[in-house]
Amino acid sequence: MAELVIRPLTRIYGNAALRVESEEGATPRARFSAFGYRGFELMARGAHVDNLVPMVSRICGPDSLFHQAAACMAAEEALGVQVPPAARTLRELALWAQLFERHAVSLAVHSLPDLLFPASDPGLRNLVSIYRVDEEVVRRLLSLKSLVGGRQVHGFNFRPGGAVRDLRPESRESLAERLRSGEALLLETARLVKLLLRRSEERVRTAGSIDGSYMAMRHPRGMEIGEGEPALLVTGEEGGEPRPVVDLGSRLREEPSAHGHVVYASLEGAGELLVGPLARLNVNGSYGTPRADEELAEVKETWGFPVRYPMVAHALRMLEMIHAWEKMLALLSGPAEGPLGGGLSVGAGKARAYLEAPEGALVYGLELGEDGMVRDLSIISPLQFNLRSLERSLAEAYAATVREGVEKTADVLQMVVRAYAPCVPCGVH
Amino acid sequence: MEIALLSLSSCLGCQMVFLSLEEYLYELIGENKVVYAPFLMDRREWDHADLALVEGTVRNTEHFLRAREVREKADRVVALGTCASFGGVQGLADLYPESRLLRSRFGDTAFEGGPQGVKRLLPLDSFIRVDAYLPGCPPPVALMERFLRAAVAGDRLSREGSTVCAECGVTSPPLPQPGPRRLTDGAGEPGKCLLESGFVCLGPLTRDGCGALCPTEMGVPCRGCRGPAGRVLERAGVDMEAETVRRLSRATGKKEGEIRAEVADPPRTYYLFCLAEPLLRRRRSGGTSHYIHRLGEQ
Ligand code: SF4
Ligand code: SF4
Ligand code: SF4
Numbered sequence: 001m002a003e004l005v006i007r008p009l010t011r012i013y014g015n016a017a018l019r020v021e022s023e024e025g026a027t028p029r030a031r032f033s034a035f036g037y038r039g040f041e042l043m044a045r046g047a048h049v050d051n052l053v054p055m056v057s058r059i060c061g062p063d064s065l066f067h068q069a070a071a072c073m074a075a076e077e078a079l080g081v082q083v084p085p086a087a088r089t090l091r092e093l094a095l096w097a098q099l100f101e102r103h104a105v106s107l108a109v110h111s112l113p114d115l116l117f118p119a120s121d122p123g124l125r126n127l128v129s130i131y132r133v134d135e136e137v138v139r140r141l142l143s144l145k146s147l148v149g150g151r152q153v154h155g156f157n158f159r160p161g162g163a164v165r166d167l168r169p170e171s172r173e174s175l176a177e178r179l180r181s182g183e184a185l186l187l188e189t190a191r192l193v194k195l196l197l198r199r200s201e202e203r204v205r206t207a208g209s210i211d212g213s214y215m216a217m218r219h220p221r222g223m224e225i226g227e228g229e230p231a232l233l234v235t236g237e238e239g240g241e242p243r244p245v246v247d248l249g250s251r252l253r254e255e256p257s258a259h260g261h262v263v264y265a266s267l268e269g270a271g272e273l274l275v276g277p278l279a280r281l282n283v284n285g286s287y288g289t290p291r292a293d294e295e296l297a298e299v300k301e302t303w304g305f306p307v308r309y310p311m312v313a314h315a316l317r318m319l320e321m322i323h324a325w326e327k328m329l330a331l332l333s334g335p336a337e338g339p340l341g342g343g344l345s346v347g348a349g350k351a352r353a354y355l356e357a358p359e360g361a362l363v364y365g366l367e368l369g370e371d372g373m374v375r376d377l378s379i380i381s382p383l384q385f386n387l388r389s390l391e392r393s394l395a396e397a398y399a400a401t402v403r404e405g406v407e408k409t410a411d412v413l414q415m416v417v418r419a420y421a422p423c424v425p426c427g428v429h
Numbered sequence: 430m431e432i433a434l435l436s437l438s439s440c441l442g443c444q445m446v447f448l449s450l451e452e453y454l455y456e457l458i459g460e461n462k463v464v465y466a467p468f469l470m471d472r473r474e475w476d477h478a479d480l481a482l483v484e485g486t487v488r489n490t491e492h493f494l495r496a497r498e499v500r501e502k503a504d505r506v507v508a509l510g511t512c513a514s515f516g517g518v519q520g521l522a523d524l525y526p527e528s529r530l531l532r533s534r535f536g537d538t539a540f541e542g543g544p545q546g547v548k549r550l551l552p553l554d555s556f557i558r559v560d561a562y563l564p565g566c567p568p569p570v571a572l573m574e575r576f577l578r579a580a581v582a583g584d585r586l587s588r589e590g591s592t593v594c595a596e597c598g599v600t601s602p603p604l605p606q607p608g609p610r611r612l613t614d615g616a617g618e619p620g621k622c623l624l625e626s627g628f629v630c631l632g633p634l635t636r637d638g639c640g641a642l643c644p645t646e647m648g649v650p651c652r653g654c655r656g657p658a659g660r661v662l663e664r665a666g667v668d669m670e671a672e673t674v675r676r677l678s679r680a681t682g683k684k685e686g687e688i689r690a691e692v693a694d695p696p697r698t699y700y701l702f703c704l705a706e707p708l709l710r711r712r713r714s715g716g717t718s719h720y721i722h723r724l725g726e727q
Contacts, residue, residue: 010471013441015491035543036438036488039530043521048694050611051701054652058518061442061567105448109469126470128458139455146451153442153567154654156647159612165647256538263534343615372613373693425440 004398006410009417011110011126013062014424016260018413020398028402030394032387032417033260034424041429044377049075049160049346052374059379060425061153062105065098066357067426068158070379073226074366075160078349086338087162093331094155095225096324097148102358103317103324106421107193108141111314114415115196118203122411140185144321147182148328149175162341176332179325186325190295190318197315198302204311206400207416208393210235212272214279214306215385217356218242222288223280223323226355231283232270235308242283245270249352252363252380257387262427265384272392275360275385276420277316282306289330292323310393310419317421346372357382359421383420383427390420430581432457433465433478433503437492437553438519439485442567443510444468447482453574462581477502480580482509482563486519486705487556491544500557507561507580513553514564515656516705522550523705523721524696549721550705561586565639566654566702572638592658593632593651597641602626605682609692612649623650624673625680629698633676634661634669653702662708670699671714696720 007017015034022028040059044052052075056067069091076083083091113125116137123129131138157164167175197204212235219228231242245251251268266273282305286293296319303312350367360382367376383390397416401409434447448454457463465475481503487493499506511517522530527546553559563576579586599622608627610617617626623644624630630650632641636658643649653669661667674692678685692698700717703709710718 008467008473010467010473011469013468014439015436015467033543035491035540037531037534038438038488038519039522039525039534042525042530042533046694047697048611048613050613051694051697054654054701055518055521055697058440058442058566061440061445064440064442105445109448122471128463128466128470131455131458135455135459138458142448142451142454146449153445156643156649159649161613164612164616164649256535258538258541260540260543261535344613346613371693 004406004410004413006414009414011113011414012417012422012424016422016424018394018417020394020413022398022402028395028398030391030398031259032262032391032394032422034428035261037261037428041377041379044374047374049344049368049372049374053158053160054154056379057154059429060423062102063098063357063362063423063426064154065094065152065158066355066362068155069095069226070353070355070362070364071366072158072160073353073355074351074364075368077351077353078366078368079160079344079347080349081161081344083162084339084341086166087340089331089334090157090163090166090340092225093328094157096327096331098152099225099358100148100321100324100328101145101152103321104145104147106418107314107317108145110421111418112141112193112196114418115193115200115314118200122414141189144182144185144189147178147186149178159341161344164340166337166340172332176329179329179332182325186322187291187295190315190322193315193318194295194298194302197312203412203415204309206397207412207419208310208396210274210278210308210310210389211392212274212389213267213270214274214282215245215267215270215361216275216279216283217354218244218283222286223284223320224356230354230361232267233279233283233306234271235306248354248363249365254380254384260428262387262424263384264387265380266388272388273385274389275382277313277320277359278307278310279360280320280356281316287319287323289323289326291326292319295319295322310416313419313421357426359383359386359423361385362426379429381423381426381429383422383424386420386422387427390417390422393420430460430462430480431464431478432462432581433475433481433499434463434469435465435467435481435483435495435499437483437485437495437513438488439510439512441468441484443484446567446570446573449570450574450577453577457577475502479504480507481505482507483513483553484509486512486516486550487547487553488519488550489544489546493547493556496553496557505560505580506557507563508553508559509563510568511564511566511654511656511702514562515703516550516552517566517702520550520703520705521697521701525722552706555707564636564656569639569642590659591637593635593637593639593641593644593655596637596639597622597632597644599623599644604680606680608681609677609688616648619648623648624676627677627681629673629677629692631669631673631699634658634667634672656703657706657709662706665711666713668712668715669703669709670695671712673699
């Protein structure tokens, strides 16, 4: 039996390891493993709902506002509270900004070095080494990250029932100005990523594929974070149409794995699932903003539609950044004023919230007692849904590359992992 | 100057701030100071660093071995963030025995070759010697830059300092005020001290350095994300819960017993970021030990 172990995986979100085992004539078996369950679900039991939001934020820094939003949405639904439009707008703005920042880091820090210098020593494919030979590239890539400004990690503006503070008119204007100034850089980088993927076409086509169902929030307007309804698109169905997920709550399943603390999550009857940028595009067909859709045409032409290669997610992250950029500018130019929500009367209730985090479906199930304290919390994060698909892509990529030698195989496997941009802190939570 | 940057059990928020250092980040990478940082680069082996920044807590034997390796290889070790400094929000795990925590999530799953969990969640300095602390959840970017500049220059960095109140630009409201209150009860009057307005604000007990971001910028109470101030750590007479209750009693005109009865969920309200800090365990007026159900676990 041959075995390949990569420990730790590098240039990813968090600490994890990878092991592939293969026997002559059999399909290889890949396992992505991460330990370190922190117990957020149990820790939240007995928490006052006011303490819940800052707590769950600490599950994951890069996705912190998505956890805050999911907790708020579940609490609001459980308590029957309406969030005023101005507060919704502020939340949306913050979530698009964090999605933008998260994707910028996935691309600039984790993935682009591989695509830019596929033939060089992996040890040199990082911002530090690239900076030594080309300062400008690194500055440009990282300046994308700072385009959205402000404090994204564990921000303070979300609270159950609404938002805390409006943006001051001058902050709105300076954010809009900052965003506008990044337009050329954003479009150029999107074209660069598309070009780099085409250059690695064979690799992209052999680095795993998707077989099962794509699950994402579907909205007639295009890609949204918290609005719409979850839908499924079954792969391999010619001309298949996405179907709404009926009975989401009762069909969610979790199954612990023996090789790590990321619990597999699935949806009964849906087969292997994929959530995240590929699923969002495949389920919605387009983004619904002009610039993003303009850039999308070429992606569809090159890679077909529905897109079924995990590595194309790099290009889709870039398109989602353009989409987020357009969404933020539209939100900033809309009406600002309005109440942000008052006090809550706490009480018993039970609800589920589903939203699109940067790498896909984030599902919170919350139960509050009469006293407004958390009775029960369940959290399912994108990596949990994607884990089977990730492991199968890794096994496929291994089979396709193993003849090229151990080093090359290990290199390609890490690229496959980065194509999924898995979030370990969310995954183990 | 060689710098290592790594995480144990963490949310990666502190490392995201590191990536936001902008010009100073370029200075660090340009002068080739970053020698080991798995979040950023592929290097898996390293022999030495002058300064190691460690984010997160020790949850299992794997983290412990990594922490020990850092101590052996680095001349100076920095606890980066409130998790590493005081346990952070993850420290709430100490409300339950580890075995219960794992059982609640994984049932009786037998893991193949995974690390062993720790019995108690504790700050980094309970496992290895720590030379300096940069708490904050996450530390604000300007503070991180100031800290790193000083650390890189070899300055001795202490845990001294003042409290969030010292940086807070609010005025006093007339007393008594309604309360005890929380954010879910609605907002306070802008520009007025939240604690004196009856809100649970941990500013008087929390270390300075954030510029009183929450009360001043957002008008929301300080939840203590920078961790306990020096005087809270040092003086056995100061307990975060007892002290806040006393101040809320003064603000609202209610008896301390009434305040205690009305503030639900005390461990997560008063010790959200520092339940795991051993120095807070035994206090004349309370302390955290009666919330910690890990002691004596088999
Ligand atoms: S201190 Fe806060 S921001 Fe830093 S790793 Fe811990 S939870 Fe995340
Ligand atoms: S609002 Fe909070 S931080 Fe500010 S002075 Fe009052 S107690 Fe201190
Ligand atoms: S005011 Fe308190 S909670 Fe807010 S950033 Fe400062 S220390 Fe953290």
